[in-house]
Amino acid sequence: MANYADRLSAAIRAKSSRVCVGLDPRVDGLPPPLSDMARSGPGGAAEACRIFCCEIADAVADCAAAVKPQAAFFEALGPAGYQALWDVIAYARALGLVVILDAKRSDIGSTAEAYAEAYFAPPADLPPVDALTVNGYLGSDGIRPFVQAAEKVAGGIYVLAKTSNSSSGELQDLTLEGPERGVAVYRRMAELIAKWGAAGVGESGYSAVGAVVGATYPEQLAELRAAVPTVPFLVPGYGAQGAGAAEVAGAFDDDGLGAVVNSSRGIIVAYRTEPYASRYGPAGYAAAAAAATADMAAAINRAIGL
Amino acid sequence: MANYADRLSAAIRAKSSRVCVGLDPRVDGLPPPLSDMARSGPGGAAEACRIFCCEIADAVADCAAAVKPQAAFFEALGPAGYQALWDVIAYARALGLVVILDAKRSDIGSTAEAYAEAYFAPPADLPPVDALTVNGYLGSDGIRPFVQAAEKVAGGIYVLAKTSNSSSGELQDLTLEGPERGVAVYRRMAELIAKWGAAGVGESGYSAVGAVVGATYPEQLAELRAAVPTVPFLVPGYGAQGAGAAEVAGAFDDDGLGAVVNSSRGIIVAYRTEPYASRYGPAGYAAAAAAATADMAAAINRAIGL
Numbered sequence: 001m002a003n004y005a006d007r008l009s010a011a012i013r014a015k016s017s018r019v020c021v022g023l024d025p026r027v028d029g030l031p032p033p034l035s036d037m038a039r040s041g042p043g044g045a046a047e048a049c050r051i052f053c054c055e056i057a058d059a060v061a062d063c064a065a066a067v068k069p070q071a072a073f074f075e076a077l078g079p080a081g082y083q084a085l086w087d088v089i090a091y092a093r094a095l096g097l098v099v100i101l102d103a104k105r106s107d108i109g110s111t112a113e114a115y116a117e118a119y120f121a122p123p124a125d126l127p128p129v130d131a132l133t134v135n136g137y138l139g140s141d142g143i144r145p146f147v148q149a150a151e152k153v154a155g156g157i158y159v160l161a162k163t164s165n166s167s168s169g170e171l172q173d174l175t176l177e178g179p180e181r182g183v184a185v186y187r188r189m190a191e192l193i194a195k196w197g198a199a200g201v202g203e204s205g206y207s208a209v210g211a212v213v214g215a216t217y218p219e220q221l222a223e224l225r226a227a228v229p230t231v232p233f234l235v236p237g238y239g240a241q242g243a244g245a246a247e248v249a250g251a252f253d254d255d256g257l258g259a260v261v262n263s264s265r266g267i268i269v270a271y272r273t274e275p276y277a278s279r280y281g282p283a284g285y286a287a288a289a290a291a292a293t294a295d296m297a298a299a300i301n302r303a304i305g306l
Numbered sequence: 307m308a309n310y311a312d313r314l315s316a317a318i319r320a321k322s323s324r325v326c327v328g329l330d331p332r333v334d335g336l337p338p339p340l341s342d343m344a345r346s347g348p349g350g351a352a353e354a355c356r357i358f359c360c361e362i363a364d365a366v367a368d369c370a371a372a373v374k375p376q377a378a379f380f381e382a383l384g385p386a387g388y389q390a391l392w393d394v395i396a397y398a399r400a401l402g403l404v405v406i407l408d409a410k411r412s413d414i415g416s417t418a419e420a421y422a423e424a425y426f427a428p429p430a431d432l433p434p435v436d437a438l439t440v441n442g443y444l445g446s447d448g449i450r451p452f453v454q455a456a457e458k459v460a461g462g463i464y465v466l467a468k469t470s471n472s473s474s475g476e477l478q479d480l481t482l483e484g485p486e487r488g489v490a491v492y493r494r495m496a497e498l499i500a501k502w503g504a505a506g507v508g509e510s511g512y513s514a515v516g517a518v519v520g521a522t523y524p525e526q527l528a529e530l531r532a533a534v535p536t537v538p539f540l541v542p543g544y545g546a547q548g549a550g551a552a553e554v555a556g557a558f559d560d561d562g563l564g565a566v567v568n569s570s571r572g573i574i575v576a577y578r579t580e581p582y583a584s585r586y587g588p589a590g591y592a593a594a595a596a597a598a599t600a601d602m603a604a605a606i607n608r609a610i611g612l
Contacts, residue, residue: 024417042429072413072420078429079392083385104412106441107378108471111330114378123348123384135412137443137466139473160443165414167445170498171491177483185477185491192476 004131004156005206005232009257011065011098016306017297018256020066020100020234021289022264023056023088025049025073029269031282046080049073052285053088056268057095059286063294065260066098066130068234086126093127100234100260104160106135108142116149131156133212133234136189143196147209151200156208156232159193161224162186164214164237186220187227194228204257206232213251215243215261222250225258233259238296239266245296245303252304261300267292310437310462311512311538315563317404318371322612323603324562326372326406326540327595328570329362329394331355331379335575337588352386355379358591359394362574363401365592369600371566372404372436374540392432399433406540406566410466412441414448422455437462439518439540442495449502453515457506462514462538465499467530468492470520470543492526493533500534510563512538519557521549521567528556531564539565544602545572551602551609558610567606573598 002010012018027038027045030052038048057067069092074085092099105115120128134146136159146157162172172186180188190211197209207230213221215237225233233251237243238261251259270276270292271285280288308316318324333344333351336358344354363373375398380391398405411421426434440452442465452463468478478492486494496517503515513536519527521543531539539557543549544567557565576582576598577591586594 026416026420045429070413070417070420072411072417072424075424076420076429078424078432079385079389081429082388086385104441105378106410106412106466107376108469108474110332111376111378114332114376114382118378118381118384123351123382123387126384135410135441135443137441137477138469138471139476139478141471141473142469160412163414163444163448165444165447167447168414170445171443171495172445174482174486174491174494175484176480177487178481180480181483185480188480189477 002154003200003202004150004154004208006202006204007130007154008065008098008232008260009204009206012257012260015063015065016301017063017065018252018260018300019064019293019297020068020260020262021056021060021064021267021293022262023053023067023069024264024268025053029265031271031285042078043080046077046084049077049081050084050087054091055286056289057088057092057097059290060293061095061097063290063297064097066100067092068100068102068262070264071101071103089129090127098130100131100133100158101129102133104133104135106138106142108138112142112145113149116146120149120153120155128153128155131158133158133160135160136192140196147196150208156210158210158212158234159189161190161193161211162213162217162220164216164241168214187224190224190228190231194231197231201230206230206258210234212236215248216241218243218247218250221248225250235259235261239263245299248300249303256304256306263296266296308460309506309508310456310460310514312508312510313436313460314371314404314538314566315510315512318563318566321369321371322607323369323371324558324566324606325370325599325603326374326566326568327362327366327370327573327599328568329359329373329375330570330574331359335571337577337591348384349386352383352390355383355387356390356393360397361592362595363394363398363403365596366573366599367401367403369596369603370403372406373398374406374408374568376570377407377409395435396433404436406437406439406464407435408439410439410441412444412448414444418448418451419455422452426455426459426461434459434461437464439464439466441466442498446502453502456514462516464516464518464540465495467496467499467517468519468523468526470522470547474520493530496530496534496537500537503537507536512536512564516540518542521554522547524549524553524556527554531556541565541567545569551605554606555609562610562612569602573602
């Protein structure tokens with residue numbers, strides 16, 4: 001079985017798309033009639049979010065390299081929401097989509113093993129996710145269990161390095177003294193990430209241990225692309241958070257590989273904004289999402305000269 | 307309503323116990339006949355873990371200041387496990403126990419709001435947790451939503467500062483240059499934590515924004531106790547991870563407040579180790595857990611001269 005990065009690279013090439021569609025089912029972002037179903041209680045909200053995410057996954061399956069369900073929005077709906085998260089994961093995997101679960105889990109030792117098992121070796125007939133986001137603040141003990149569990153299913157992880165939010169610098173941009181003199185925390189984290197994945201670099205030149213690097217910091221994105229050439233990137237912050245195709249170009253290598261760029265609101269609620277709103281309307285939310293995905297894929301491809 | 311730290315301090319005083327019992331339901335740690343039930347499939351495993359944790363909570367309710375369910379072990383059992391986690395939270399809260407959910411969540415903006423809502427304002431008739439562990443790598447954007455949601459229910463959070471694992475120093479012990487010269491990352495994180503909680507210091511002198519500081523690093527524990535006197539600590543690493551009462555003494559102030567010390571395996575599988583194994587046997591696992599909790603509470607009280 002190919003490694004995770006090879007599988008993702010194959011999807012990028014086959015679809016000529018570097019877009020990851022973020023499945024963030026905010027109840028207040030649902031179109032009618034799903035919005036009415038959602039107001040009928042937590043069970044209704046979970047069911048409405050499940051239907052919405054599955055329909056979006058269907059619509060973008062041909063033009064998205066991956067989808068990224070955000071665990072937080074499902075957990076906010078209680079146990080019914082957590083069941084819906086798994087239904088969406090299973091549905092998207094059955095469509096052949098690469099599924100990156102954004103759950104930012106972190107722990108140590110046998111507890112990290114339990115999280116890794118939860119998502120890479122889940123019980124019963126649940127499929128494993130293709131990749132999981134994790135937080136590396138705890139060091140190697142907190143990462144190794146995820147790497148080992150992912151490897152068994154040709155899966156991968158993305159470790160937070162430089163996040164897209166405005167306060168990410170409070171800790172991540174502090175610079176170190178001693179042998180690391182002048183190196184920022186996010187850069188040191190990226191180097192640890194490269195080390196964690198070094199044993200499993202695939203044919204595409206990338207390992208199964210990736211980094212989350214925000215599109216809102218294009219200089220750091222380009223710096224890290226050069227510094228850790230075997231680390232695949234998951235790049236959030238496109239669209240609603242302010243970055244465009246020019247800002248993410250630095251995430252890619254000369255072959256147009258090495259990253260997927262996530263957009264959530266810009267795609268799943270595209271039906272509310274122009275040019276999609278007048279073309280598709282609320283009832284055409286899935287078609288609007290597909291059009292927004294294709295447009296974003298084309299914009300990124302143009303920005304990197306493809 | 308009192309703030310979180312005041313409520314926890316009241317529980318510590320009422321029970322003369324600084325012990326937090328970690329509810330880490332490993333399937334291979336279950337006693338018979340629950341171990342047989344657990345082998346009957348993921349639904350059986352979730353039900354066995356639910357029963358086990360509720361029985362432990364019952365047994366330790368009078369001698370534990372708090373209980374700490376570990377989300378990872380429940381998530382590893384799929385949706386049925388996640389339902390069992392909520393059943394355990396509701397059961398322990400109904401017993402009057404302070405419930406610290408160890409989930410180490412982290413995200414930014416509206417996604418962090420969704421996680422905060424999931425645990426401090428859950429849907430339907432689920433009760434909020436008293437406190438949640440979170441990861442502060444993303445900075446203030448990733449913490450503020452949790453602080454705000456917790457405050458509405460007199461809840462609290464514990465942010466990872468210096469974790470108990472052997473590789474925690476890979477990032478956390480690196481020292482900074484510039485105006486922070488010589489300060490370690492974990493210390494800088496603790497100072498951020500103090501700032502995040504500064505607006506809400508309660509009558510006990512502690513805020514609702516705590517820090518996770520491992521018992522396995524007693525020097526850093528004492529350093530941080532002095533450096534951030536308003537930050538309540540959650541101290542893992544006691545027992546199975548190697549630290550004893552002497553190592554955690556530095557976590558407490560002169561009144562014996564300011565921290566709870568967690569033990570998981572040392573209590574919930576006490577029935578397998580002496581002196582509890584011969585006294586209680588596998589069938590007496592709940593009584594063994596209560597005895598181990600009382601012994602640990604007494605050992606910590608002795609170590610701090612109470």
